Amino acid sequence: MAIEKEKLLWMYEKMRTIRAFEEKVAELFAAGKIPGFVHLYIGEEAVAVGVCANLRDDDYITSTHRGHGHLIAKGGDLKLMMAELFGKKTGYCKGKGGSMHIADLDLGILGANGIVGGGLPIAAGAALAAKYQGTDRVVACFFGDGAANQGTFHEALNMASIWNLPVIFVCENNHYAISLHQHKHMHVTDIAERAKAYDIPGVVVDGNDVIAVYEAAEAAVKRARAGEGPTLIECKTYRHRGHFEGDPMVYRPKEEAEEWRKRDPIPRFEAKLLEMGILTPADIARIQEEIKAKVEEAVRFAEESPYPEPAEVLQDVYTE
């Protein structure tokens, strides 16, 4: 394993930040401070972080309804994210988008997306533009096992294949399309098998092992940057919480959830870093404190920010 120490620490910190942010969102949602619906990324942190650790600021991502982790891993600002979740004027989308529509063009975040599979063709188009413009930028496209049954998945993989586009299709297989287990919504065990239909590489990785995700993404990004085309990476993972906050989760056996919790990507990575001597228990405590402070600061910023004025509702439908 030849990942630099700084990168390993960056990954650890990002994973911890996502976890802390999401746990705070769960708390605020339960307390009625965040309206609407939130879909939390807890348990899947290794996927976003392992992939984004290979991306540059000028690379692009498309995200999903469960997007907070992708945004944080790509460098999203916690304050602007939290303010958007609160529906405040200072949020990423001025309170017009909410949890499922956060975008940051400067960071190449082309938007979370409330439509399952909606981001796949958009990612292909962004990659087409990157190629057309003669750059070596790549696009990482996140989606779930449910989206792998949408037509957009097949159309986008086919287009990316025939046009040799620099896309990394990252399937976060958390095994549930809302309430429906994978074995009830498809017959294949490995979604990566579907890559064969489009003559592109398909790779299966343990999505709860950030190093494994990192290495698979590293190879795929390298391929894409070199003009060798797209890759499908399937990351096997599990969401610790419901599809949305408030989901009673009657569809999931408790034993199964318990089993997956033992494979929680954060303690696993932490143990590895301790063993490697890259982290000490004191470092962990310090990093946790720093992250906690950042999340608290984001909450404070969101709470103190004003709501948008009703008159602003008419702005941004069209641009002049």
Added chain:
Amino acid sequence: MGERIISMYEAIAEAIAQEMERDPRVFVMGEDVGFYGGIFGATTGLWKKFGDERVRDTPISEMGFVGAAVGAALEGMRPIVEVMFVDFTGACFDQILNHMSKIQYMSGGQLKVPVVLMTAIGGGYNDAAQHSQCLYGLFAHLPGLKIVIPSTPYDAKGLMIQAIRDDNPVMYFFHKGLMGLPWMTIIEATWAPVPEEPYTIPFGVADIKREGKDVTIVAVAMMVHRALEAAQKLEKEGISVEVIDLRTLVPLDKEAIINSVKKTHRLLVVDEDYLSYGMSGEIVAIVAENALEYLDAPPKRVAVPDVPIPYSNTLEDFVIPSADRIAQAVRELVG
């Protein structure tokens, strides 16, 4: 030197070519738009001039390539994407409804989606219910899209250049029967003078095709020509008809409609789209809200009754408004 006469399909292809020369961010994609030149000729000659990269043939994957146009636009490109028939937007509706039209708003104005989605509309040639619809009313209903519907080669060119330069998503509907295609019934207006140099026509400015004092007819695309034909007949009967070509539904030139009705005191809306919940109802509502007291008679609508477009001549001719039906409606209005 006489004016140059070209068809609408040539006018559209010329507009695109001129913008592609001006702006390297402009490119075209869609089914059979390359070597073939587009099923309705709107990309004629472009592939030869600009090559595979800028005039890109796509697989038959409407959701995929319309979504790809959105993604490319987010990254600063200015895609023109052709969906062969408007009827086929069913296969990419999500990308139009939930992505193209809303991304700018949902992102608080951060993201721009300067896509031109061009597509063919209209019936009258026995292509039945999945190849003959207009549907612009459906898309005009969605906030965030601009809706352009040219009726002449001159407007087709100027409106296309305007559409490409617009930073918003624009849906550009060309009527198959007006393109000047050799395999369609040729009507005179499909070949007309078009300047060679690039020019724009602003959106939201209706064109008064014919001035009159007794009745206002509001229409777009083929129905503009049917209305003009009816107006000629009616002139001989002593009825003076004003014909307004809206040219764009979003933005809409409400003022032109209201001013005309204030003058003529009678309104007929002619539409090749379905009758209910569409353009004709919207125009009548605008007049009712703004100029009801000027009306001497209840407004009338001649549109496709709420049935799918049928195949057989006798049935299709019955549902798509003809000059005779339009003339009859005008007579009832003034009678």
